[in-house]
Amino acid sequence: SQQGEEDPQALSIQEGENATMNCSYKTSINNLQWYRQNSGRGLVHLILIRSNEREKHSGRLRVTLDTSKKSSSLLITASRAADTASYFCATVGSGNTPLVFGKGTRLSVIA
Amino acid sequence: DGGITQSPKYLFRKEGQNVTLSCEQNLNHDAMYWYRQDPGQGLRLIYYSQIVNDFQKGDIAEGYSVSREKKESFPLTVTSAQKNPTAFYLCASSQSRNTGELFFGEGSRLTVL
Numbered sequence: 001s002q003q004g005e006e007d008p009q010a011l012s013i014q015e016g017e018n019a020t021m022n023c024s025y026k027t028s029i030n031n032l033q034w035y036r037q038n039s040g041r042g043l044v045h046l047i048l049i050r051s052n053e054r055e056k057h058s059g060r061l062r063v064t065l066d067t068s069k070k071s072s073s074l075l076i077t078a079s080r081a082a083d084t085a086s087y088f089c090a091t092v093g094s095g096n097t098p099l100v101f102g103k104g105t106r107l108s109v110i111a
Numbered sequence: 112d113g114g115i116t117q118s119p120k121y122l123f124r125k126e127g128q129n130v131t132l133s134c135e136q137n138l139n140h141d142a143m144y145w146y147r148q149d150p151g152q153g154l155r156l157i158y159y160s161q162i163v164n165d166f167q168k169g170d171i172a173e174g175y176s177v178s179r180e181k182k183e184s185f186p187l188t189v190t191s192a193q194k195n196p197t198a199f200y201l202c203a204s205s206q207s208r209n210t211g212e213l214f215f216g217e218g219s220r221l222t223v224l
Contacts, residue, residue, distance in 0.1 A: 104153055
């Protein structure tokens with residue numbers, strides 16, 4: 001079952017612009033995580049936000065979480081061509097269940 | 112360096128053959144996972160293991176089997192019963208059961224000829 005649903009499915013921006021991706025989920029969560037995947041590679045963990053947190057920063061990344069709306073957003077500021085990748089949100093439920101991934105947003109940053 | 116190693120990176124199989132994908136980690140993580148990824152899709156959980164000699168089915172376990180005889184190793188066998196095995200397979204591990212960050216291998220791409 002895929003709990004997270006990212007929006008948009010694909011996003012194309014110019015270098016230097018900000019990129020915003022959204023994730024919606026269906027049930028209560030323990031935490032929400034964002035991952036990045038370069039084409040043909042494994043996923044790399046970017047950031048984890050717990051259910052009692054509203055915002056978190058890591059370098060050029062800003063993640064927000066709204067548990068009342070069951071949604072999260074990932075903002076990448078001042079994007080670079082090297083940010084081109086797919087970005088996935090993943091949720092950990094309140095029960096003893098493994099991470100459930102969404103289908104991802106494909107980001108293209110054009111130099 | 113610590114990490115997860117998957118092998119082989121590319122694998123071709125004839126229909127009716129079983130194949131085993133290797134996954135080894137030296138991170139001393141308790142939990143390990145296998146995910147399947149199809150083109151343009153997210154990850155779907157096949158099997159996971161939270162402790163040695165124990166594992167649970169994920170959402171798409173049919174046609175797959177696993178073993179967890181050692182903490183470091185979690186091999187996945189794609190059996191001939193799997194009707195559509197061509198996919199990208201990703202192994203991951205985590206330190207804490209189910210709640211923590213996942214560390215991924217580089218994946219194995221299986222193609223059925």
